Amino acid sequence: MNPVIRREFIGILRSPRAFGMLACLTLVFSVAVLMRWPSDASVDLSGLQSLQVFRIFGYGLMTGVVFLVPAFPATSLVNEKNSGTLALLLNSPMNGASIYLGKISGVLLFSVLVLLCSLPASAACYAMGGIGGDKFFFLYLVLALLALQYSTLGMLVSSYVQSSDSAVRITYAAVFGLLFLTLLPDVFFRGTGVGGDFTAVIGNWIRNLSPLPAVMEIMGQGNVGSFGLKTLPGFTGFVVLALLSSSVLAYWTIMRLNHRIFDQSRSKGVITNEMATRWQVLRRLFFIVDPQRRKGGIPWYLNPVMVKEFRCRRFGRAQWLLRLVSVCAVTSMVLTYMAAAGITSWGVETIGALLVLLQVMLVIVLAPSLGSGLISGERDSGGWELLRMTPISSFRLISGKLMSVVWTLLLVLMATLPGYAMMVLIAPELTLQVQQVLVCLLWTSVYALAISAAVGSLFRSTAVSTSITYVVVIAVFLIPLLVWLGRDAPFGFETVETALLTTPVGAALSVIDAPGFGAYELLPLAWWVSGILSSVMFLVLGVQVWRLSRAV
């Protein structure tokens, strides 16, 4: 047996985190099936009830794979590299391919365990009748391929990055992109479907990189985003693309598993101020805020911890923020212009919904990335003890850290203001709705930040805090939308409304009158709920900071 497989698999199994995950999954699946188990003596011959259970089970299982699987491969190689054991492995008679095979097999065996945990629930679901065994087979096949695709992706990311938390961040962002953003090109370029114009075909293929169309097809819910047009079957497309992409990603990573993986001597610091004037001017034009210029001291009116947070984040630095803000601004303007110029027949409501979703996605990707490591990052690097030694108060410390995230999220939110302004220009009667939507988005940011900072502060290792925070934040924002997807069956109106109340996203979509959300009255209760929950989270953060700062 490949020794790496044994070590990886046993290593994962020994982690209390993995055990907790498996136990939780088994419990969740069982409860989900029990909740929809027929309570009366009548038999549902139509199979509708078992289909409802199967859908909850299928989407839940997919969500489990999407959340749980990427964290392990993402940290696998980078942890090995940083602890020096990868050098030992590469120095052994094992070659890159066998090391890779060993590591990925360990992760995949864990994924198999995740899927096995669902077997009792799926057996119960099957026993209800009405669902063919082939549907279960196809669902498990898609999920197994999904685990393979995300594992190979995580391993590739892990081979490039320098720290485990950035590996987790980038992998989850990529997974998120593969899951949702791949659906967008098809929406924009859809035409005659297969055999039609080139862009439509490409858009259709890209769409099939996401497991959603395949799973929806298995669930008998048609193709998401296909609008009734004939498209490449989601299942076949996904199987082909998952196998192909996994092979490419695996080959790519194996090619990197040699001495060159350590060959990353970092620039010790070229300073723009010491370059020729023409280079200085060029860099100023390109970056606007040049990251390599020599900085002045931190001014008295700024919280030094906030400035430090901005400076020591690669992505948080001003030039990146400006680029992000520009992309958001341009996207929102283009979307609104398309609606105004009649390029699409979506109407202002759909454009509004797209803008809201775009911002929510950015907030969900950014908030855990920036907020989860506020405390754990310091503890991991040894900076926490240094900060405790300084006269800075805990309040100033944590407020500086939180403000560094607040400013970033605010900039992202403000970047889409031009789009909303254009929307108000097109339909002035929407002014109040747009204002309410913006308040909802503000609450979304505060809520996401509060969860990220509070959950992240509970862990010592940045990688663990980042992965768990992503899982929690995505779950908090995605589960209500999944419940909304089942709004006619299995969930009733009240259940969906209650689920949507738990985050301000549903309220924003309802206010903008997005298709399917108009019927729910969520304001102002959704603001109160998110306000109270955010306060609780900030309280948890405060208690944790107090606990870590005091002398015992």
Add this chain to the structure above:
Amino acid sequence: MSVSESNAVIQIDQLTKQYGEFTALDSLSMEVRQGQILGFIGPNGAGKTTTIKILVGLLRPTSGRASIAGADCVTESRKIKKLVGYMPDDFGKYNNMRVSEYLDFFGAVYGISRKPRLKRVDEVLEIAGATYMKDLFVDALSRGMQQRVALARTMMHDPEVLILDEPANGLDPQARIDMRTLLLRLSEMGKTLIVTSHILPELARVCDVVAMITKGRMRAFGTVDSIMRDIQQRRTFEIQLLDRDSVLQATAAVQAWLDAQAGHEKGGPGKATGAEAEQMVRFNTSLADDAIAPLLAELVQQGQPVSQFREVATDLEDAFLHVANEEQQSPVAQQSGEVAAS
């Protein structure tokens, strides 16, 4: 063991720290005067870091008192933070920050205003011999460079007392010499220093006083020489002979002389051993120099071919090993060993 000095900057009095049943510090007392360099040594887990953390206000003692420049380490932690510069073993790096930005941040956190702070960054870099690192990224520095930057960071707010945990760790020989010079320079500047290190010869060269602790208890405190005197009650001498045939005879002669002096020895007569391969006789004794001098005269008189007669120099390492071994052989340690064995 309790040590008391006048005009002390650092005062530790009966300091005890307990974690449940485990006693990390047991009635530790000592004082360090201004400008002194205290070498704080002990095996791993002896309680050095616990003592330091109490001194810098990161831990609270179970009982006892610690103060720095009159400020109580428990109740006046804000004052303490301004008075003390602490350099932990862990560097505490921030990614993507240049050395100047890193020091600027810590200066700002200590409340130094912008202009003097920028000036101070240059000053501390110069003192630490790290001016050339100013524009480098902190995370790209080697271990030795990091140690210099860490020292610069510790000095940013110009503290009266510097507490350095393993400052010579990971340094190459040249960097160690530089660090030693730097510590002496800081002492000349009037700073009081507490330095922990496992490289004892290095420590012996710079420290004015040494504190040795094991299992949370102070075992020895004082100058290196006084500790040697206290600990090494028996000194070892070597007699180098010109040929190996005389070794047995010379050994017998030395042993006979030592037996004759038994009445003046503390703890019984000394013991002589011969090493034919080395053409040498070794003996240990508690006699003073003037009492030992007649031995050489007697050997020469007997016609022993003596080429050298010398005392084996003991250093801090020997003293430390002596203390550590004594601790292991103590009844408490033996009892715990028996419990572990059973």
